[in-house]
Amino acid sequence: MLYLISYNINDNSRESAFVDALKREGDTTQVLPKAYFLSSEKKENELFNSLEGLIQPSEQFLIVYADPKRLAGWVPSKSVDWVNQHS
Numbered sequence: 001m002l003y004l005i006s007y008n009i010n011d012n013s014r015e016s017a018f019v020d021a022l023k024r025e026g027d028t029t030q031v032l033p034k035a036y037f038l039s040s041e042k043k044e045n046e047l048f049n050s051l052e053g054l055i056q057p058s059e060q061f062l063i064v065y066a067d068p069k070r071l072a073g074w075v076p077s078k079s080v081d082w083v084n085q086h087s
């Protein structure tokens with residue numbers, strides 16, 4: 001399954017830890033400064049449970065299922081290539 005994970009983390013060291021944890025959940029590519037595509041067999045709630053401990057109450061993150069056939073936007077070509085490989 002393909003997900004878009006977006007986050008707003010205020011501390012650089014916690015942001016780095018969040019990204020490292022995200023990368024352990026499956027194959028990733030950074031698509032925007034604070035957003036990654038993630039290919040994983042896990043469901044949204046499993047990913048949420050795995051990552052939520054890295055987020056402070058004043059911070060946010062969002063996990064969205066992404067249908068590769070219904071994506072539109074302007075992102076780096078490496079991200080487009082990555083999505084095509086994971087569809």
